[in-house]
Amino acid sequence: MSKNTPAQESLQVDTPDGSTTSVGKYEFEPIKGYPMLNWRGKRPFTSTQYYPAQLKEVHGEEVDGWRNKIFWGDNLQVMSHLLKEFRGKVDLIYIDPPFDSKADYKKTVQLRGNKVSSSSGTFEEKQYGDIWTNDEYLQFMFERIVLLRELLSKQGTIYLHCDWHKSHHLRCLLDEVFGSERLLAEIVYKRRHAHGDAGTIGTIHDTIFAYTKTDEHIWNPQYSPYSDEYVETYYRYKDPDGRRWLSRSTTAPGGRGPVFEWNGHTRAWRYTRENAKRLEDEGRIYFTENGMPRYKQYLDEMPGLPVSSLWTDLKFIDSWSSDDQGYPTQKSEELLSRIISLSSDKDSLVLDCFMGSGTTQAVSMKLGRRFIGADINTGAIQTAVQRLIGVGNDLRQMYLDRTEVFYTGFEVFNVNHYDIFRNPVQAKELLIEALEVQKLEFSTVFDGEKDGRMFKIMPVNRIATRADLNELIAGFDYKAWERKQHEFSNRPVEKITLICMGHEPDLAAQLELAAKPFKIDVEVVDILRDNANLEFKRDSQAKVAIKNCELIIEKFYPMNLLQKLSLHKESVEDWKELVESVLIDWNYDGAVLQPAVVDIPGKNEMVKGAYKVPSDAGTIRVKITDLLSESWEGSVANGD
Numbered sequence: 001m002s003k004n005t006p007a008q009e010s011l012q013v014d015t016p017d018g019s020t021t022s023v024g025k026y027e028f029e030p031i032k033g034y035p036m037l038n039w040r041g042k043r044p045f046t047s048t049q050y051y052p053a054q055l056k057e058v059h060g061e062e063v064d065g066w067r068n069k070i071f072w073g074d075n076l077q078v079m080s081h082l083l084k085e086f087r088g089k090v091d092l093i094y095i096d097p098p099f100d101s102k103a104d105y106k107k108t109v110q111l112r113g114n115k116v117s118s119s120s121g122t123f124e125e126k127q128y129g130d131i132w133t134n135d136e137y138l139q140f141m142f143e144r145i146v147l148l149r150e151l152l153s154k155q156g157t158i159y160l161h162c163d164w165h166k167s168h169h170l171r172c173l174l175d176e177v178f179g180s181e182r183l184l185a186e187i188v189y190k191r192r193h194a195h196g197d198a199g200t201i202g203t204i205h206d207t208i209f210a211y212t213k214t215d216e217h218i219w220n221p222q223y224s225p226y227s228d229e230y231v232e233t234y235y236r237y238k239d240p241d242g243r244r245w246l247s248r249s250t251t252a253p254g255g256r257g258p259v260f261e262w263n264g265h266t267r268a269w270r271y272t273r274e275n276a277k278r279l280e281d282e283g284r285i286y287f288t289e290n291g292m293p294r295y296k297q298y299l300d301e302m303p304g305l306p307v308s309s310l311w312t313d314l315k316f317i318d319s320w321s322s323d324d325q326g327y328p329t330q331k332s333e334e335l336l337s338r339i340i341s342l343s344s345d346k347d348s349l350v351l352d353c354f355m356g357s358g359t360t361q362a363v364s365m366k367l368g369r370r371f372i373g374a375d376i377n378t379g380a381i382q383t384a385v386q387r388l389i390g391v392g393n394d395l396r397q398m399y400l401d402r403t404e405v406f407y408t409g410f411e412v413f414n415v416n417h418y419d420i421f422r423n424p425v426q427a428k429e430l431l432i433e434a435l436e437v438q439k440l441e442f443s444t445v446f447d448g449e450k451d452g453r454m455f456k457i458m459p460v461n462r463i464a465t466r467a468d469l470n471e472l473i474a475g476f477d478y479k480a481w482e483r484k485q486h487e488f489s490n491r492p493v494e495k496i497t498l499i500c501m502g503h504e505p506d507l508a509a510q511l512e513l514a515a516k517p518f519k520i521d522v523e524v525v526d527i528l529r530d531n532a533n534l535e536f537k538r539d540s541q542a543k544v545a546i547k548n549c550e551l552i553i554e555k556f557y558p559m560n561l562l563q564k565l566s567l568h569k570e571s572v573e574d575w576k577e578l579v580e581s582v583l584i585d586w587n588y589d590g591a592v593l594q595p596a597v598v599d600i601p602g603k604n605e606m607v608k609g610a611y612k613v614p615s616d617a618g619t620i621r622v623k624i625t626d627l628l629s630e631s632w633e634g635s636v637a638n639g640d
Contacts, residue, residue: 024050026083028150032179037172039135041474045143049465050084051077053413057583057593059385060392060409068361068407070388071374072381073415074459075353078374079147081415082351086372090151091218091348093158094339094360096331097144100137100165109627111570111577112606133444136471138169144353145177151351152213157184157343160209161331167207174211184210184217189335190312210343222342223304224313235299239283245296307338314338330356336363344369346405358384361410362391370407382629385412386581386600428457431499431527445475446496453495453523464500466510473514481518492521499525540632544622551584551611551620551636558626576606580625586614588621588635595623613638 027047053071060067071078132140148158158178162170175183187208226235235244279285284296314334336359344350346368352360355373361384364371375381392408399406428447432439437448437455448455456472458464481493494515498507508522543555556575565572572578584597596614599607613620617638625631 024084026050026080026087026150028146031146031149031177033176035172035180036176037138037169039138041135041139041471042142043139043467043470045146048076048080048083048147051081051415051463053078053081053415055411055413055592057385057412057595058409059389059411059595059598062409063405063407066370066407068365068370068388068410069372070355070361070381070384070410070412071372071415072376072378072412073374074376075374076143076147077415078353079144079151082151082372083147086151086349088151088153089349090351090372091153091156092340092344092350092369093148093152093156094161094336094350094352095144095148095159095354096161096329096352096356097141097354098132098137099163100132100134111572111627112579112601113574113577113604137166138173139471141166141170142173142177145173148351148353149177149213153349154214155216155218157210157212157217159339159343160211161189161206162209163206164203167209171209174209178211178213182211182213184212185309186210188310189314191316208339218343218345218348220342220345222307222338224307225304226299226302230305231299237296244299246299248295248297307342311335311338331359333359333363336360337367340364340367340369355384356380358387362387365391365395365406365408368404368406379629381412382580382625382631389598389600428460431457431460435499445472445477450497453497455497455499458498458500458503460501463502463504464498464507465504466507469507469511469514472511476515478518485518491519493518495521495523497523497525499527501527540624540626540630542622542624542632542634544634544636546613546620546636546638549613551613551622553582553609553622553624556624556626556632558628558630558632560630561626561628564628574606576609578626579607580627580629581623582607582609582611582625583623584611585621586617586638588619590619593621593623593633 025047026049028045056072058067071081145160152158160170160174171186185208187210189206189208190204191206192204231244235246237245237247239245279295285293286296287293314332316332316335340350340360340363348369350360350364350369350371351373352371353374355361355375356377357380358373361371361373365388373384375384388410392410395406395408431437432448432455435448435450435455437450439448440446445456446454447457458468484491484493496511498511500507503524503526504510508524511522512520540559541555541557542553544551544553546552553575556579558578561578562572580600582597582599583593583595584599585593585595586597588594597611599611601607619635619637621633621635623631623633
């Protein structure tokens with residue numbers, strides 16, 4: 001970070017309650033800028049603003065003053081938030097971003113309990129979509145790579161995981177931001193078994209690009225086990241006790257073994273290293289039939305083959321994998337263990353802002369690293385939180401009497417207060433339906449039309465800024481506007497309604513200014529303030545009571561899940577079949593959930609539903625999460 005580019009001026013932005021708040025603005029170090037990838041509507045990304053975060057949950061204790069962090073929200077805003085404290089402090093970044101695979105990814109949802117067979121009580125729920133226009137995808141990735149570079153430390157490395165869909169474009173973006181000379185490796189990772197695709201070659205690998213910020217990056221060589229074929233080929237000699245060894249030359253200077261040289265006067269080999277005689281006495285030196293000294297390199301003393309750029313030896317996720325979380329596109333713990341071991345040390349800070357099921361975070365915890373994770377999908381957050389609770393509990397039990405440090409505690413944040421959309425992927429469809437807007441299927445500029453006005457859905461789950469207008473401005477149809485202005489000179493050439501969740505005060509004025517010399521009519525609708533009564537999803541309902549010193553969940557109605565089950569003609573006898581987890585804070589402070597009870601059952605088990613209330617309990621907070629990762633939270637006072 002340059003001394004000339006600290007947090008800059010303050011910005012005044014509107015908040016959903018109608019007030020304004022001051023936020024910091026950060027300018028970035030200039031990117032390398034070459035080679036440069038261009039696309040339609042490419043926008044420079046040279047600064048961002050600070051976004052506040054709201055602490056929602058705390059799990060586990062601090063260790064050495066640190067507690068890991070999980071963020072729910074758009075990772076652009078999450079990283080903008082992180083700049084204030086973690087700029088230039090992240091030692092390892094691994095991201096597995098969208099591949100632009102033109103597919104929707106679904107998660108299989110199955111009712112809980114032993115009575116549910118594998119074929120019944122099961123349906124698929126869309127988890128997230130990976131369908132983009134080319135330009136939209138490239139701008140999305142460009143902005144995030146720039147922010148990731150800002151967070152990376154001088155000793156840091158970023159690993160970007162992708163596949164054939166966009167690997168060529170993403171490497172160009174990484175070259176542009178980091179500089180082509182900062183490429184550490186292009187790794188080919190075998191991600192599935194060999195198979196045939198009709199009419200083409202079967203694709204079984206992904207690509208992982210590794211870039212560093214400087215030459216001072218952390219590097220810990222890793223080794224893979226020798227294959228049986230390699231052992232039989234090179235370590236074919238055996239001692240009487242069966243110990244395998246490789247015959248190595250002892251005459252090459254700089255070799256692993258002791259160095260001998262031929263003495264022409266005595267016509268014999270002589271030692272040139274002090275330890276050579278000792279090694280011969282130990283049986284490590286032997287002479288061939290031709291009288292050449294050789295050195296025994298024993299197999300059991302070797303670490304293995306140094307890891308190369310071709311990774312075919314790692315397990316990948318199958319339905320029977322022990323670390324399978326049932327999350328689409330999940331990567332294996334073996335893969336992340338290798339990456340984290342290569343490019344970070346104990347106590348290093350690791351970031352994954354497309355964390356999915358939390359594999360990077362789980363492995364970081366197991367390897368004694370600190371971590372930060374983020375995802376926009378609430379299903380990912382719930383999956384990762386439950387996984388990390390389990391990993392933390394296991395580590396605390398395994399290392400109860402040891403001095404090794406593991407950072408098992410973590411906090412869960414929102415980068416904003418916008419909790420309306422349970423799954424942001426569906427936000428646009430939900431808004432269009434709720435506002436009764438006619439959806440425009442083929443428009444690349446506007447999302448819908450109603451009463452002669454063109455509707456544009458701005459990014460949800462954050463404040464809309466001037467930068468968010470660039471895509472809209474780039475799509476203005478000036479030729480059509482010229483015709484309209486010629487026909488009706490006193491009328492606006494376009495009536496535009498912007499739908500947002502909080503916005504900069506001059507958002508409408510900025511769009512009108514960009515349209516000049518044409519006159520447009522811009523209306524900004526803040527759905528949190530102007531349409532507060534809009535109902536997007538039916539909230540869950542529950543009944544909780546305290547009876548005989550026990551907290552009992554008597555009823556639970558996850559409305560959206562029940563609606564989906566009815567569509568699939570599935571019946572439910574017990575509400576526990578619908579529940580993923582129950583968290584209970586016996587002394588809720590009114591703001592942050594700190595669960596003392598964590599009820600996360602196994603795959604064929606159900607939550608208990610009844611819990612003994614401690615004598616010192618005060619206000620009790622209960623969080624029930626259903627199989628769609630949607631949650632109900634409610635409080636009850638002890639003694640009611």
